[in-house]
Amino acid sequence: MKVTFPHMGNVYLAAKALLDGLGIDYVIPPKNNKEALDIGTLHSPEEMCLPFKLMIGNYVQAIQKGADTIIIVGSCGPCRFGEYCELQMNLMKNLGYDLNFIVIDYPKDIGIKELYRRISQVSSKSNRKTYEKLKALSNSLKVIRLIDEIEEAAHMFAGYERNKGDCKHILNECKEEASKCRTSKEMINLLIEYKEKIKHVPIDINKNPLKIAVIGEIYTVIESYTNFSIEDKLMGYGVSSHRGLTPSWWVKNALLSPLKINSLAIRRNAKKYLPLQIGGHAIECVGEAVTASKEGYDGAIQIFPMGCMPEIVSKSILPTISKDLDFPVMSLVVDDMTGEAGYITRIEAFIDLLERRRESVLFRC
Amino acid sequence: MKVGIPKGLLYYKYHPFLITFFKELGADVVVSEDTNKKILDLGVKYAVDEACLPIKIFHGHAVALRDKCDIIVIPRIMQIKKNEYICPKFCGLPEMVTNSIENMPLSITEPIYTFTKKRLYRWAKSAGKKVTGNEFKIKHAFLKAYEGQLNYNAGILDENYDIKIALVGHPYNIYDNFVNMNLVNKLNKLGVGVETMEFTHELLISLEINNLYKRPFWTFARENYGFAVNASKEKRVDGIIYISSFNCGIDSVIIELIKDKVGSFPFLTLKVDEHTGEAGIDTRIEAFTDMLERRIVNESNIPTHG
Numbered sequence: 001m002k003v004t005f006p007h008m009g010n011v012y013l014a015a016k017a018l019l020d021g022l023g024i025d026y027v028i029p030p031k032n033n034k035e036a037l038d039i040g041t042l043h044s045p046e047e048m049c050l051p052f053k054l055m056i057g058n059y060v061q062a063i064q065k066g067a068d069t070i071i072i073v074g075s076c077g078p079c080r081f082g083e084y085c086e087l088q089m090n091l092m093k094n095l096g097y098d099l100n101f102i103v104i105d106y107p108k109d110i111g112i113k114e115l116y117r118r119i120s121q122v123s124s125k126s127n128r129k130t131y132e133k134l135k136a137l138s139n140s141l142k143v144i145r146l147i148d149e150i151e152e153a154a155h156m157f158a159g160y161e162r163n164k165g166d167c168k169h170i171l172n173e174c175k176e177e178a179s180k181c182r183t184s185k186e187m188i189n190l191l192i193e194y195k196e197k198i199k200h201v202p203i204d205i206n207k208n209p210l211k212i213a214v215i216g217e218i219y220t221v222i223e224s225y226t227n228f229s230i231e232d233k234l235m236g237y238g239v240s241s242h243r244g245l246t247p248s249w250w251v252k253n254a255l256l257s258p259l260k261i262n263s264l265a266i267r268r269n270a271k272k273y274l275p276l277q278i279g280g281h282a283i284e285c286v287g288e289a290v291t292a293s294k295e296g297y298d299g300a301i302q303i304f305p306m307g308c309m310p311e312i313v314s315k316s317i318l319p320t321i322s323k324d325l326d327f328p329v330m331s332l333v334v335d336d337m338t339g340e341a342g343y344i345t346r347i348e349a350f351i352d353l354l355e356r357r358r359e360s361v362l363f364r365c
Numbered sequence: 366m367k368v369g370i371p372k373g374l375l376y377y378k379y380h381p382f383l384i385t386f387f388k389e390l391g392a393d394v395v396v397s398e399d400t401n402k403k404i405l406d407l408g409v410k411y412a413v414d415e416a417c418l419p420i421k422i423f424h425g426h427a428v429a430l431r432d433k434c435d436i437i438v439i440p441r442i443m444q445i446k447k448n449e450y451i452c453p454k455f456c457g458l459p460e461m462v463t464n465s466i467e468n469m470p471l472s473i474t475e476p477i478y479t480f481t482k483k484r485l486y487r488w489a490k491s492a493g494k495k496v497t498g499n500e501f502k503i504k505h506a507f508l509k510a511y512e513g514q515l516n517y518n519a520g521i522l523d524e525n526y527d528i529k530i531a532l533v534g535h536p537y538n539i540y541d542n543f544v545n546m547n548l549v550n551k552l553n554k555l556g557v558g559v560e561t562m563e564f565t566h567e568l569l570i571s572l573e574i575n576n577l578y579k580r581p582f583w584t585f586a587r588e589n590y591g592f593a594v595n596a597s598k599e600k601r602v603d604g605i606i607y608i609s610s611f612n613c614g615i616d617s618v619i620i621e622l623i624k625d626k627v628g629s630f631p632f633l634t635l636k637v638d639e640h641t642g643e644a645g646i647d648t649r650i651e652a653f654t655d656m657l658e659r660r661i662v663n664e665s666n667i668p669t670h671g
Contacts, residue, residue, distance in 0.1 A: 047617035076582050078450035083618045086579045090625045103579075109448075273464075276443070276476060278456035306415070309614045313457030316413040320464040333415065 001025065001100075001125050004067035006055040007032050009222035010151070010175065011247050014144035017184035021136025022126040028179075029062035032225035036061055041336045043091060050226055050305035050335050051219040052084055056091065063097055071122065074105035078279035079310055108258070139184040141251065146191035148246040150174055153198045155231055159209025159240030162202040168235045170198050210299075210354050213292035214243040215285045217304040217311050220334055221245055227303050227332075228340050230347065237351060242297070244288045245281060265291065273317050280310025286317055293327035298354045300327070301347070306335035328354060366496055368392040369434030369470070371426030372399065374419055374455070375442060377540040382514035383438060386489065389506030390496045395434045397426040400543035404429055409639055411466050418544065418610040418638050419537045420454055420461065427462050427469070436471045436495060439463075447480045449584045452615055471495070482511065520563030521549060528657050529558040531596040533589045533623075534608040534616070538637065545608055546643050548635070548650070552606075555654045560602060562592035569595045577622070586619045593623045597630045603657045604631035606650070611638035631657060 003026040005015055012028050019026040030036070036057025043060075044053045059070060070092075075082040085103040092099050102122060107115045123133060154171040161167055174194040181187035212234060220226045221243055234241045244266070256262035266287030274286045289300050302318060304311035318329045330350045332343065368387045370376065376383070380396075387394050397404070400422055408425030416424075430437055439459040442451055454461065459474035475491045478484040486507055493503035519540065521532070530552065538544055539561060549559050570591030574580060581587045589607075596602045605627070609616035620634055633653045635646060 045617055045621045047612060047614075049614070074579070076448070078453045078456065078582065080614045080618055082582060083579070086577060087618060087621055089578060090621070094625070105579075109580075274457065274460055276441075276456060279450065279453040282453065282457065307612045307614060307617075309453040310457070312413060312415045313454055313461055315415065316461040317457075317464050 001069050002027055002067045003069045003071055003122065004029055004059070004062035005071045006058045007223065008219060009224065009247060010147045011144065011222075013147055013175075013178050013187070014140040014247065016179070016181075017143045017187055018136050018140035020182070021128075021139055021184045022123065022133060023128055024122065024126050027062045027065045027067040029058040029065075029067075032058070032223060037336055043095060045087070047307060048087075049080070049307050051081075051223075052087070053336055054223070054226065055084070056088065059088070059092060059097075059099075060095075063099070068098070069100040069102060069122075071102045071104065074103045076106060076109040079308075081280075106254075136184065139188060141248075142188055143178075143184065143191065144251070145248045146188065146195060147175075147178070148248040150191065150195050150198055151231075152242070152246070153195075155235060155241045155243070157198065157201055157203055157240075158235035159211070159238055160203040160205065160207050162204050164238065165236075166201045167198065168232060170194065170201065171235075174198075210239045210351060211297045212239055212241045212351075212354070213288060213297050213300040214241055214303065215245075215288045215292075215300050216281075216302040216331075217285075217308050218245045218250065218281050220303045220305050222247065226305070226334055228334075228338075228343055230301070230303065233344070233347060237348075239351060242292070244291075245284060263287070269294070273321060274314070278310055278313060280308065282310035282314040285311065285314040286321070289318060289321050289327070289329060290325070293321070293325040298328070298357070299350065300329045301350065302329060302331045304331070304333060306333050328357070366392045366436065367395050367434040368496065369395045369397070369430035369437040371423055371430055371437070371439070372397045373423030373426045373541075374458075374537050375440065375451075376537075378519060378536045379440075379514065381517040382510045383440070385513045386493075386506050386510035387438070387496065389509050390493055390502060392496050395430060397429045400426070400541055405543070405639060413461065413465060415612070416454070416461070417612050419535070419541075420458075421639065422537075422541070422544065423458070424462060424465060428466055431466065431469060434470060436473060437469065438473045438492075441474050441476045442479070443476045444478050444480060445584045449582055449587065451584055485511070518563055520561040521559050522564050523553065523558030523560070526553075526556060526558030528556060528604075528654065528661065529560060529602045530604045530606050530657070531593055531602040532559045532561050532606050532608065533593045535585055535589075535610075535613075538608045538610060544610075544637055545635075546641075546646055548606075548608065548646070551647065551650060552654075555651065557654055557657075560596065562588050565592045565595055581619075581622075583615050583619075586615050586622075589619055590622055590626075594626050597627045603661065604633065604653065606633045606635060606653070608635045608637065611636050631660070 003024055007029060032054055037054060039060045040053030040057035044056050072085055074085050089101050102118055154167040158167045177190055178187055181190060214221055231241055253262045266284050269290040270283045270287035274283055277283055292300050315331050322329045370383055384394055404425035405422060407428040408421035411428055412421040412424040439462050441459050442455050444450055459472060463469050473492045473495055475488050477488045489507040490503060532539055552559055570588060573591040573594045574587055593605050597605060607620055624632060
């Protein structure tokens with residue numbers, strides 16, 4: 001059995017740590033690229049959303065490298081992400097691949113027994129002791145938490161750094177090195193080292209950079225290929241950015257949601273504009289826009305794939321928030337045909353607009 | 366008090382309930398006119414660009430009612446059956462409408478769960494309070510409206526036609542004759558009878574659903590899939606026409622599932638949006654009917670690809 005999984009930002013690092021710890025053979029699909037997107041667009045239903053197409057591309061490229069088992073997560077919300085597994089199974093079968101799909105779903109929908117059975121399909125292939133398996137799981141959670149913290153710090157410090165490009169350089173180096181690690185222990189040590197490094201980047205606290213919140217649909221904000229590395233670009237412009245939706249946030253949210261104590265602040269802030277959970281991450285999007293404006297951010301950028309149902313609702317709410325709180329928000333819609341040049345022009349224009357809202361226009365020179 | 370009810374989305378399925386309920390409460394019920402070009406244009410103007418056609422049309426109806434009523438009903442239908450949703454846009458419909466259209470009157474936006482009578486009564490109580498203070502009246506109106514809804518069955522079931530097709534899709538596409546450009550009439554004129562999903566027994570639908578790896582969590586996905594697959598399997602119909610609005614997330618999934626299941630059974634997808642031309646639709650349904658006729662004449666039904 002050779003396991004693979006679709007990409008989503010840095011999740012592959014955590015999955016690598018977990019599978020290394022379990023001693024299971026795995027293939028990491030090549031990072032999202034033009035070819036993966038082309039494969040996905042060719043085979044997927046036309047009106048499907050972008051994440052689906054990229055995932056198909058990931059599978060095909062991983063199969064070419066020998067994978068035969070695919071692990072994905074599911075959901076039963078009203079958003080169509082929950083139906084991905086069924087469609088992808090049919091699609092891959094019709095393409096002639098003989099694959100084993102393992103869908104990790106919420107226990108409230110499939111029952112705890114079924115969930116256990118599905119997980120044991122993977123874990124039974126590992127010859128480690130139960131203690132070691134649990135250790136591997138906790139290590140992988142540690143990895144995802146560390147890499148999210150490093151990323152968050154790098155994005156925030158990018159506006160304050162003394163030597164331009166420091167944060168970007170450290171972050172990219174960190175990701176590169178981490179993917180080369182052989183054991184999860186090694187990876188954790190490396191990440192801790194880089195966390196210290198990013199904390200000690202020389203910064204100028206007197207600078208007052210633009211601060212932008214990146215909000216929107218979880219896959220497109222996390223996966224840098226779909227949003228044309230918007231966060232790297234913002235770092236390059238010397239803009240501090242913050243993104244609330246991270247893989248570690250998702251884990252925490254999923255664990256706390258049965259008790260209904262997940263993301264309380266977001267729900268409190270969103271309540272005035274969107275009182276109910278409508279699926280996807282619409283409530284998070286609205287809540288984060290309000291939070292960002294309260295915390296003194298200069299603006300927010302919403303990113304979502306074309307046709308995303310929950311985000312269309314939040315997009316129609318955002319103009320009201322923008323008006324009420326005097327807070328600029330720009331929405332960017334991405335799909336497989338988005339052109340990078342038009343996209344960058346809009347981001348630059350938005351940053352110019354935010355600068356001009358301040359008194360001094362020339363502070364960045 | 367004038368209560369406005371927009372003639373969009375699931376109005377076509379639940380209008381007996383809504384109209385009776387507010388009439389019995391003693392309110393003047395104002396229903397917007399049938400969908401027309403003017404309403405569509407208003408909807409396109411006010412709704413968010415990415416929304417689908419039915420949502421835009423609902424916005425149009427809401428704008429048309431804006432100055433004609435004191436309170437407007439924007440049904441936030443969360444779940445019709447337990448653990449089954451309709452679409453995220455339905456859950457956020459009141460927010461979409463009130464944030465996109467200025468100067469909206471007061472609105473009734475309480476979430477609606479219809480899977481038990483008790484849950485629905487909870488909605489009736491909070492919605493009724495905005496019209497009258499008399500709780501007895503609310504209860505009376507609710508019971509009458511509930512009964513009226515139970516006795517109402519929308520579906521279309523034509524008999525005495527040589528060719529029969531299953532018309533599948535969301536109710537607001539099938540029953541809104543402006544959106545589908547009188548599709549049912551056109552089919553009847555071509556000598557094609559139509560059957561819709563309302564006549565397939567719940568058990569048969571569940572039977573088909575159980576063959577799926579994952580239980581669909583959208584009510585209309587479940588019903589449409591179950592009906593289309595069941596009708597094709599039992600050879601009750603000669604072909605399937607799926608009418609879908611452009612960019613509908615649910616249809617993008619369900620069309621694939623049906624196509625995958627029915628294999629080479631005749632299947633036509635009609636996409637509608639605000640730019641759809643009538644001539645194109647006509648040509649397509651005529652061609653589809655011709656194909657069905659030839660299949661019946663040449664009994665062998667051998668597909669061209671062997």
